[in-house]
Amino acid sequence: MDFKRAVCTATLAMLALPSIAAERDPVCSEQLQEVAGSFLQANGRRQGGGDDRPAISSACKPWPGKEPYTLGVFVYDGIAQDTRRILVALLDQPRSTVVASYWAAVPSDAIETYREGIRIDTARYQLQPGLRAFGVDFSTTEPRYQYGGYGPMRTLYVREGEAIRPVLSGMAIASWRLLNDPWEKGAEEDGPAPEIERFNSTIAIASTRSKGYADLLVTRKSDQPGAKPTTQLLHYDGRQYPTPQE
Template identity: 30%
Template sequence: MRCALALTLFCLPAVASADCTAQLAGWAKKLHPDLTFSAQHSVCKASPVDAKRTLAALAFVESGDEEDGATYGLEVLSAVGGQIEQHVYESAAISSDAVRFESLSLDTARYHLTPELRAFGVRASYVGSSRVNPFSSTDLSLYVLDGAKPRKVLDKLEVQRSGGEWDGNCQGEFYDITSSLAIDKTLSHGYAGLAVTEKTVESRSFAKHDDCSNSESKPVTKRYLVTYDGTHYVVPGQGKHQ
């Protein structure tokens, strides 16, 4: 009996995920019947604080095509019992060309911005098309549900970037930058600061005898604080590939 109960509980998240995935196409048709829904780039996830609530990020092709390059709109929504409760649409939110739009994912880490307000994240990942100049990146946007529609409070903070250049055989130089977020005690306009820790690692590959060897630099860490200005979080000196 205990085993059966444990198995049932283990399967619940998978069942919930499958259920919300089946609803994506219907939500897309209801919200934007004239746009091409990109099912492969769209995601949903049960809210960790409300089992009846589903969070979703839906991508729509606004121009171009998914094979050769496209511009996507992004719909972020919250549904309760399968019914859309709140939603917001951002036109031309994502561009896919030489740096290809790879995927979306939902980030439900504990982003407690105020005692009453917990944010959720949408991560967009990209990958380059060059074999000898590899590139990838991921950016994070945070949303809160505190009104009639989801409100974006952090816009495209780059949390991962890697790239480099090599000869296609062995010799090359590469870098990898990753950023993690933590809630800081510093308050601005009633919202907690976001403490960002950025770690950079450089590496190189080189021919040694008959082998291809690798060496890696010591990680370089940089820390900075992102604060709320009354409407959104301001990222100092942020650059984007788009």
């Protein structure tokens, strides 16, 4: 794809998918950001010159469990130039402690998506008695292929004692594709108007189980008249669920 086409495709991506900026969860308070930073430093996660900078983006939301905790997602600059790092944490604000956590490096080419919006999904993902998952959505408008792209990407996590673990990663909850080629005549101004098909995906808990976890029913709906929704049943393999196919 040439530069002009790339710019036009990126513009289409922003028009095709509504921004979730208005839906993003509030930035974490200074106190919670300090709690997260102190936790990382105390555990040797962030050390060395220049590695004590605050999070470049964050979001917090009340924990849906009985405990008065807060879920927090914090994005930090990475040590390597091509990475960023994410802390997903369950925080006890009154005691200024981190109860459970997950720490991982992510590619830096998604940095703008982390700045644009983070949404914590606390729908009732009851995977087994006493175990409820929660989701984290990162917004993105970056095209993933020539004639389409993805919207927010969701990861589901579960808490296991002092650890938080992803069980479903990289699910697109919105996507789009072009139904025609606006550049087929070689110039955007002479080509046809773009026709865009938009998709939205939702997750429901199925009545069946695999390896002790409830199966996930993913429904994908198109905005095209007459289009029928498609469904996929995701089975837990003992470690994680597969990413839904498009």
